[in-house]
Amino acid sequence: MFSISEQFSSAVVLLTGATGYVGGLVLESLLRTTSVSKVYVLLRDKGGSSAEARLSQLLQKPIFHKVREQRHLLAKVSAVTGDLTQPGLGLAAGAAQQLQQQLQLILHCAADIRLEVDIQTALRSNYLGTQEVLQLASACKQLKGLVHTSSCFVNMNQPRSSVVQERIYPLKFGDREVDCEELVQDLLCLPSAAAEVRASALGLRWSFPNNYTLSKHLAEQLVWRYQQQHGVPASIVRPSLVCAVAYEPIPGYVGNWAGPIGASAALAIGFYHSLGCVSSQPLHVWDIMPGDLVANAVLAAAAATAAKTTLPLPAAAAAGSAASGSCKQPMLVVHSSSSSTYPMTLMEGWNAALEFIAVHKPNFRLSWGLPPAMTPAFQPDPAVVRRQRRWTALKVAAACALLRLFGMGRAAARLRSGFEALCVYGTSKTDKDLVFSADNLLLLEAHMPEQERRSWPLVMRPGTPLPSTAAAAAAAAAAAGVSSSSRSESDASLDCPGGEQQPQPQVLSWRRYFHTQFAGVYSTLFRSKVPQLARRSNGAAVEHDFVFVR
Numbered sequence: 001m002f003s004i005s006e007q008f009s010s011a012v013v014l015l016t017g018a019t020g021y022v023g024g025l026v027l028e029s030l031l032r033t034t035s036v037s038k039v040y041v042l043l044r045d046k047g048g049s050s051a052e053a054r055l056s057q058l059l060q061k062p063i064f065h066k067v068r069e070q071r072h073l074l075a076k077v078s079a080v081t082g083d084l085t086q087p088g089l090g091l092a093a094g095a096a097q098q099l100q101q102q103l104q105l106i107l108h109c110a111a112d113i114r115l116e117v118d119i120q121t122a123l124r125s126n127y128l129g130t131q132e133v134l135q136l137a138s139a140c141k142q143l144k145g146l147v148h149t150s151s152c153f154v155n156m157n158q159p160r161s162s163v164v165q166e167r168i169y170p171l172k173f174g175d176r177e178v179d180c181e182e183l184v185q186d187l188l189c190l191p192s193a194a195a196e197v198r199a200s201a202l203g204l205r206w207s208f209p210n211n212y213t214l215s216k217h218l219a220e221q222l223v224w225r226y227q228q229q230h231g232v233p234a235s236i237v238r239p240s241l242v243c244a245v246a247y248e249p250i251p252g253y254v255g256n257w258a259g260p261i262g263a264s265a266a267l268a269i270g271f272y273h274s275l276g277c278v279s280s281q282p283l284h285v286w287d288i289m290p291g292d293l294v295a296n297a298v299l300a301a302a303a304a305t306a307a308k309t310t311l312p313l314p315a316a317a318a319a320g321s322a323a324s325g326s327c328k329q330p331m332l333v334v335h336s337s338s339s340s341t342y343p344m345t346l347m348e349g350w351n352a353a354l355e356f357i358a359v360h361k362p363n364f365r366l367s368w369g370l371p372p373a374m375t376p377a378f379q380p381d382p383a384v385v386r387r388q389r390r391w392t393a394l395k396v397a398a399a400c401a402l403l404r405l406f407g408m409g410r411a412a413a414r415l416r417s418g419f420e421a422l423c424v425y426g427t428s429k430t431d432k433d434l435v436f437s438a439d440n441l442l443l444l445e446a447h448m449p450e451q452e453r454r455s456w457p458l459v460m461r462p463g464t465p466l467p468s469t470a471a472a473a474a475a476a477a478a479a480a481g482v483s484s485s486s487r488s489e490s491d492a493s494l495d496c497p498g499g500e501q502q503p504q505p506q507v508l509s510w511r512r513y514f515h516t517q518f519a520g521v522y523s524t525l526f527r528s529k530v531p532q533l534a535r536r537s538n539g540a541a542v543e544h545d546f547v548f549v550r
Helices: 004-008 021-033 051-058 062-066 093-103 119-139 180-189 192-207 212-229 261-268 291-306 344-359 383-407 409-425 439-446 450-454 469-480 511-523
Strands: 012-014 037-045 077-081 106-108 145-149 235-238 241-245 289-290 333-336 532-536 541-543
Touching: 004 291, 004 450, 021 037, 021 062, 021 289, 021 409, 037 051, 037 383, 051 077, 062 077, 062 119, 077 093, 093 119, 106 291, 106 450, 119 145, 119 180, 119 192, 119 212, 145 291, 180 192, 180 541, 212 235, 235 291, 241 291, 261 344, 261 511, 291 439, 333 439, 333 450, 333 511, 344 409, 344 511, 383 409, 511 541
Parallel strands: 012 037, 012 106, 037 077, 106 145, 145 235, 235 333, 241 289
Antiparallel strands: 532 541
């Protein structure tokens, strides 16, 4: 057994990536749910703002509203000026020495998550940045654990529709295992154009869809090497597609526009005006994970590593590689994923999203109607997808020009970036239908005290309880009264067979979770609030648990 409460009690922690979505949720949870002594947040000066000023701005975000209610918690966090891309993390000598003497836990959540960034930029952030963190960890006198936040998709080079295990997968040229450090140095020493050509060739040979997944895969090899050769007590957490918060601190909160959150915004705005815009198969698994459960997995992995908990880890025990000799000790690798505990298909996510939009019409859309519901018979056509994207690009360009004309440059920039994200994420090459084993995630949960399983939930599964806000939301909706939305053609296409109202189980189904995420997207995108309970024309309830917080 291990305890998150015990391992973080009075602990001194270094956190990277706090301004990112997952890192921000980790910081919030550290401050609100543990009795941590000190959290150092590594931040660089940016845009004329100091690290301290950026931390202050971060703590004003809505997700920290419960932390701000207890002012003493804010005194536990301090900014440390540094930069992952600089030697020694860009730390001042005094700051580096202080961290080496005090740190007990390091949570490395920083990364460049742009999928199509050039390979040298990706490696400097995701590989060399991780190397600098590991070198700091090697020098720490009291270090009990380090968690490297990676991604399930570092192994997207596995065969289509295969099961990816929670272990390190080596890269090979023929039957020879690749020395990843040599490969990285080779790519960084080349002229940028030549590096892109070589990275593209290697990516195609190994079936990596983009530079992001290749760079993060190489970073995992580096973490494993430091754990084996330098004795760094390291573990790896691999989130799948990180989505809105499910429970705490705000159900439905969306912290960025990457992945499915960006896809939700694209559908709401009208980028997907027909099924012809969809490039993925309807019955392929869509592995998503609530952001707060990902943050909880980071804390749980850190606590298990710090406690030196011996878990029966058949997958992690295979983390060694043939060329490196026998594995000195297994390294914990955890998939924070849902495809093997509560799988959902793209079709289910698409149709749940349409339900919400049909009832809650957005304030602004690029297309008049909704696309139809998806069925198992749908087959994407790459030629149609390209043609639809060109048409959407024209509409986006016109809308952005109008927005800028009326002094709404920021809205235009969001619209443009949303469309660019759609073009990057919505491609068939990322539709691999992979299932990510969650054996180690389930083992972590099983080795936590029962009370901590409720306080830090890790697993999405059928029968997951509703957020604590659900009862209050239902009461508020009942007190306000709920009217049925007017029937429309798009709404009719989503009706249940026979037009009968279907009973809604009082559990956090993927359908309800998606509606909660969309309420969060509406709040951020349109600055609008939607009723927490509404009914479609057939009487079916569309409920969400999002609560607006400034």
